[in-house]
Amino acid sequence: MKRSFMQRAAAAPHIVWSVLFIIAPLIFVVYYSFTDLDGAFTTENIGRLFTSNYVLIFVNSLCLALISTVVCLVIAYPLAYIFSRMKEKWQRVMVLLIMIPLWMNFLITTYSWMTILEDTGIINSLFKAIGLDPVHMINTPGAVVVGMVFCYLPYMILPIYTVMSGIDPKLLEAASDLGCSGWHVMTRVVMPMSLSGVISGITMVFVPSISTFYISQKLGGGTFQLIGDTIESYFVGTAINYHFGAALSLVLMILILLSMAVMNHYSDSEDEGGRRIK
Amino acid sequence: MKKLLLTVLVLLAVVASMMLFSCAGGETEHLYVYNWGEYISDGSEDSLNVTKEFESYYEELTGKRMKVHYTTYPSNEDMYAKISSGTSNYDVIIPSDYMIERMIKEDLLAPVNIEAVCEKYGAECYYDYIGEDYRGLFYDPDNIYSVPYTYGRVGVIYNTTMVDEEDLGGWELMWNEKYAGKILQFNNSRDGFATAQYMLGLDVNSTDRADWESAQRRLLEQKPLIQSYVMDEIYNKMESGEAAISAYYAGDYFTMLDINEDLGFYYPERTNVFVDAMCIPKGSQNPETAALFINFMLSPDIAIANAEYIYYASPNSLVFEDEGYIEEMGPEAMEILYPEGFNFAEELNTYAYRNLDDKTLDMINSLWEEMKITGGLPTSVYVITVVLVVLIASMIAAVVIVKKRRARWY
Numbered sequence: 001m002k003r004s005f006m007q008r009a010a011a012a013p014h015i016v017w018s019v020l021f022i023i024a025p026l027i028f029v030v031y032y033s034f035t036d037l038d039g040a041f042t043t044e045n046i047g048r049l050f051t052s053n054y055v056l057i058f059v060n061s062l063c064l065a066l067i068s069t070v071v072c073l074v075i076a077y078p079l080a081y082i083f084s085r086m087k088e089k090w091q092r093v094m095v096l097l098i099m100i101p102l103w104m105n106f107l108i109t110t111y112s113w114m115t116i117l118e119d120t121g122i123i124n125s126l127f128k129a130i131g132l133d134p135v136h137m138i139n140t141p142g143a144v145v146v147g148m149v150f151c152y153l154p155y156m157i158l159p160i161y162t163v164m165s166g167i168d169p170k171l172l173e174a175a176s177d178l179g180c181s182g183w184h185v186m187t188r189v190v191m192p193m194s195l196s197g198v199i200s201g202i203t204m205v206f207v208p209s210i211s212t213f214y215i216s217q218k219l220g221g222g223t224f225q226l227i228g229d230t231i232e233s234y235f236v237g238t239a240i241n242y243h244f245g246a247a248l249s250l251v252l253m254i255l256i257l258l259s260m261a262v263m264n265h266y267s268d269s270e271d272e273g274g275r276r277i278k
Numbered sequence: 279m280k281k282l283l284l285t286v287l288v289l290l291a292v293v294a295s296m297m298l299f300s301c302a303g304g305e306t307e308h309l310y311v312y313n314w315g316e317y318i319s320d321g322s323e324d325s326l327n328v329t330k331e332f333e334s335y336y337e338e339l340t341g342k343r344m345k346v347h348y349t350t351y352p353s354n355e356d357m358y359a360k361i362s363s364g365t366s367n368y369d370v371i372i373p374s375d376y377m378i379e380r381m382i383k384e385d386l387l388a389p390v391n392i393e394a395v396c397e398k399y400g401a402e403c404y405y406d407y408i409g410e411d412y413r414g415l416f417y418d419p420d421n422i423y424s425v426p427y428t429y430g431r432v433g434v435i436y437n438t439t440m441v442d443e444e445d446l447g448g449w450e451l452m453w454n455e456k457y458a459g460k461i462l463q464f465n466n467s468r469d470g471f472a473t474a475q476y477m478l479g480l481d482v483n484s485t486d487r488a489d490w491e492s493a494q495r496r497l498l499e500q501k502p503l504i505q506s507y508v509m510d511e512i513y514n515k516m517e518s519g520e521a522a523i524s525a526y527y528a529g530d531y532f533t534m535l536d537i538n539e540d541l542g543f544y545y546p547e548r549t550n551v552f553v554d555a556m557c558i559p560k561g562s563q564n565p566e567t568a569a570l571f572i573n574f575m576l577s578p579d580i581a582i583a584n585a586e587y588i589y590y591a592s593p594n595s596l597v598f599e600d601e602g603y604i605e606e607m608g609p610e611a612m613e614i615l616y617p618e619g620f621n622f623a624e625e626l627n628t629y630a631y632r633n634l635d636d637k638t639l640d641m642i643n644s645l646w647e648e649m650k651i652t653g654g655l656p657t658s659v660y661v662i663t664v665v666l667v668v669l670i671a672s673m674i675a676a677v678v679i680v681k682k683r684r685a686r687w688y
Contacts, residue, residue: 053651060655063663070666118520139506141659221506225651241640
């Protein structure tokens with residue numbers, strides 16, 4: 001279709017925006033990754049990434065991001081289903097309740113989690129008051145997962161809920177009428193139909209949690225490092241090295257792109273399957 | 279390439295600021311102050327609001343209205359990044375010694391013509407009250423670019439209910455296995471390395487890699503004992519008794535002591551000495567007003583209000599010789615902030631951080647990073663991940679197999 005002049009003009013601000021704030025920074029990231037402090041071409045930055053220490057950071061981040069994403073999914077999926085089957089008035093209330101934590105800055109929520117989980121924090125004070133032994137929670141990977149799940153859970157619930165509330169209840173009735181048990185209604189009808197929501201939910205949780213930095217510093221105590229922390233320290237540390245920081249970001253971006261490509265692959269094949277069955 | 283991006287950003291910033299100012303009207307003058315967090319008396323808890331005071335002082339002096347825009351930064355490095363990008367128009371900044379040295383070298387600071395400006399405005403000049411010891415220091419030998427605001431030293435803060443008295447005294451306390459999991463370390467390479475370097479008696483400004491590596495070895499030994507690497511979180515963690523031991527700046531100890539009476543403090547034999555001084559960046563639109571502001575910060579009421587609020591030692595004789603101030607601080611605080619027989623100039627020259635070249639800074643940061651990233655997560659995390667991956671993979675496989683079978687049927 002040929003676009004009219006007006007249509008092109010209307011798109012111009014968006015194109016300028018994308019070039020300035022998306023394409024240009026990306027070019028800078030690539031440029032910095034392959035140059036050294038004097039601006040000469042080098043692959044040393046990328047090479048340094050493949051030493052054992054840095055590979056371990058990537059593995060650590062991947063592990064924690066994966067665990068957080070799965071925990072989010074396990075919590076969010078039943079919740080989203082329950083919400084989507086409520087009366088409309090209650091659905092609105094529930095969505096609002098999920099949104100409220102998002103209105104608060106995540107730095108503040110993370111800081112609050114610190115106070116909650118500390119050895120002298122709220123939970124342990126409670127335990128002490130009722131005569132239980134204190135449990136050490138802060139500065140462990142578990143605390144980081146709790147922080148990430150809390151921050152990113154809404155991003156998992158909302159897309160799944162949106163897709164599920166679009167499922168016509170008549171379909172579920174029809175499935176039961178045709179002899180599906182409750183379990184089969186869930187696995188054969190609801191799950192395939194909500195898959196697109198699950199996929200976007202996973203993407204929206206996995207991507208920020210693999211690159212998270214503040215949560216891991218505050219709740220993990222900085223005794224183990226994730227990729228986001230490392231990148232941050234190369235951009236606002238005492239010795240700023242944009243070149244190595246950019247190389248880290250570049251590899252992280254490629255990693256995220258790869259995992260998204262894998263996700264898309266599965267969601268696409270799912271759609272095809274669905275069409276064929278119809 | 280870097281220049282190009284900066285130019286674009288500067289243009290954007292200029293356009294945006296012009297749009298802002300065109301609405302503001304011509305009558306009011308503006309002063310942009312960029313300072314550390316919690317580093318000025320700001321009117322909270324019945325203290326004097328210094329920026330407001332300056333606005334009325336300026337109006338009285340010149341008849342023009344003044345608006346002070348006050349923003350804060352968490353570290354010298356953050357401030358440096360902003361000023362050196364050339365996109366900001368701050369009028370007054372308060373960096374530390376080594377950063378001033380660097381900024382002078384890179385031609386980022388403008389001279390503070392405090393006497394000339396006072397004369398022009400007919401204001402009383404307070405520069406002469408800066409103690410003799412605090413002038414002509416290594417970072418600005420001719421007193422051209424800076425006017426000292428505070429100075430201090432790093433010491434060890436400990437919780438008297440958790441730490442035994444016989445363990446006190448040196449940096450070794452931060453390596454004492456008895457207090458594993460209760461020790462906080464700086465989350466910044468220069469200060470973190472310094473704790474090990476002072477303990478080992480090494481030079482904190484060494485450019486020899488071997489020196490930094492031996493400090494790194496000590497930090498690696500210390501790592502299992504560390505509860506967490508922190509900067510500002512130290513207040514919470516020390517005040518609540520979550521942590522027992524940490525190194526920090528003497529002035530901030532008193533802020534914590536206000537909340538938790540059990541805290542104690544001492545200086546190890548070798549420790550960092552710093553000066554924070556007021557400077558005017560090259561990009562300032564208003565260097566004269568900035569100099570006037572700096573002079574105002576030295577005036578007795580204001581300087582005392584600041585010193586009482588932030589608890590840092592003041593180089594201003596109008597403060598440290600003032601009887602009301604000495605009484606307000608109390609003998610214990612005075613002993614820590616202004617210890618008798620403390621040879622400031624000598625200590626500063628021996629123990630202050632100096633500006634280091636880029637290559638050395640890069641090496642320090644890499645060594646620090648290496649230390650920080652050593653050690654993985656507990657094995658359980660990896661086990662859980664593997665189990666999850668296997669589960670997910672088998673679920674996907676099951677779905678694919680079922681689908682293939684169905685495809686055969688239809």
